[in-house]
Amino acid sequence: MSYDDVEIEDMQWNEELQAYTYPCPCGDLFQITKEELKLGEEIARCPSCSLYITVIYNAEDFAENNSKNNLQPQNRQPVTVA
Template structure:
């Protein structure tokens, strides 16, 4: 069964704050994806207020660049 997501968003459009990747949701809240889940390979962020989800689009290089720009050591983040 194919998953439906409200939108597909480039990783570069996401913000990183308090261990969460975030993007504005039309309901007024924010889509959220735990940094640890992102590092582990998850690519779907969910809004905690409504039922919408977004798919985060990125290549392996874009993911590594995003983590480096935000001073995230993937090995430490996964171990935490």
């Protein structure tokens, strides 16, 4: 059972750790990376103790943008080269 449920908007982006963080009662920070969020992970763990939190977020906000793979080829017109 997680220590708490925390909205992603309540977490802080930490440039040094390259992770979203949230204060842990032990004095350290719960951490979760963008890559973990892209994979659908919702658990942010504290590296100093056994506590973890459940991160509430919209998975679509972190999903890989695969729309370029779904593009249909454009109709090509013949071109005369002189």
